[in-house]
Amino acid sequence: MQYEVVLPAAGSGKRMGAGQNKLFLLLANKPILIHTLEVFQHDENCSGIWLAVKPEEREYIQHLLDKYSITKVKGLPDGGEERQHSVHSCIKEMEQVDIVLVHDAARPFITHDIIAKLTYTAKEKGAAIAGVRAKDTMKKVKDGIIIETVDRDSLWMIQTPQAFRFDIIAEAEDVAEKVGFLGTDEAMLVERLGHTVHIVEASYENLKMTTKEDLVLGEAILRKRES
Ligand code: CTP
Ligand code: MG
Numbered sequence: 001m002q003y004e005v006v007l008p009a010a011g012s013g014k015r016m017g018a019g020q021n022k023l024f025l026l027l028a029n030k031p032i033l034i035h036t037l038e039v040f041q042h043d044e045n046c047s048g049i050w051l052a053v054k055p056e057e058r059e060y061i062q063h064l065l066d067k068y069s070i071t072k073v074k075g076l077p078d079g080g081e082e083r084q085h086s087v088h089s090c091i092k093e094m095e096q097v098d099i100v101l102v103h104d105a106a107r108p109f110i111t112h113d114i115i116a117k118l119t120y121t122a123k124e125k126g127a128a129i130a131g132v133r134a135k136d137t138m139k140k141v142k143d144g145i146i147i148e149t150v151d152r153d154s155l156w157m158i159q160t161p162q163a164f165r166f167d168i169i170a171e172a173e174d175v176a177e178k179v180g181f182l183g184t185d186e187a188m189l190v191e192r193l194g195h196t197v198h199i200v201e202a203s204y205e206n207l208k209m210t211t212k213e214d215l216v217l218g219e220a221i222l223r224k225r226e227s
């Protein structure tokens with residue numbers, strides 16, 4: 001199932017505290033951004049990559065793309081203030097395609113089998129997102145007090161990729177911009193238009209590199225995969 005992928009890469013990595021875009025930090029001697037890009041470069045079903053970047057980082061990112069032979073990038077539009085704006089700026093530049101995947105550039109451990117399940121489900125049903133079951137007991141808390149213990153069986157921790165038929169995500173992004181709605185993921189924009197979004201069980205390894213501890217886990221995942 002052919003698809004194009006949008007990779008928002010225009011963040012600042014504040015929680016990582018590295019004083020630079022965390023995507024340039026190295027895991028096993030390679031920038032996080034390149035680990036992520038290589039998954040899609042080597043996925044035979046991926047027919048194009050759209051990367052939202054900060055204007056001042058475009059030249060360095062282009063240098064990395066050349067150095068690591070990432071050839072599928074079709075555009076490097078300017079990112080925006082929020083992640084959602086960065087995703088939208090890519091979708092606005094895309095030609096009509098069947099399936100669009102949105103994936104955090106900061107999640108380098110995504111695998112081909114999860115991508116395939118997502119694209120297949122999105123093609124069949126319109127919208128599908130990656131997630132894993134909550135592992136811990138979940139409670140709702142307000143002002144330091146437990147309000148309720150939430151039924152864990154119905155709780156999932158949501159990741160990316162999130163896969164959509166192009167017309168669905170393009171409309172959802174346009175409407176969100178028009179009414180000034182800001183979601184924490186793409187599925188929220190699609191849900192509010194009344195579309196059904198399906199979950200695909202992904203992997204606890206599909207971590208987002210967010211804080212320093214994640215880098216340690218990331219190195220361990222890479223070591224395990226190489227052994
Ligand atoms: N991102 C983006 N544009 C923004 C903000 C985030 O393209 N305005 C991207 C990041 O580069 C990252 C992905 O969205 O690949 C997920 O965001 P997050 O993990 O929050 O990264 P940062 O925003 O960079 O980190 P922080 O929130 O700690 O500053
Ligand atoms: Mg952020």
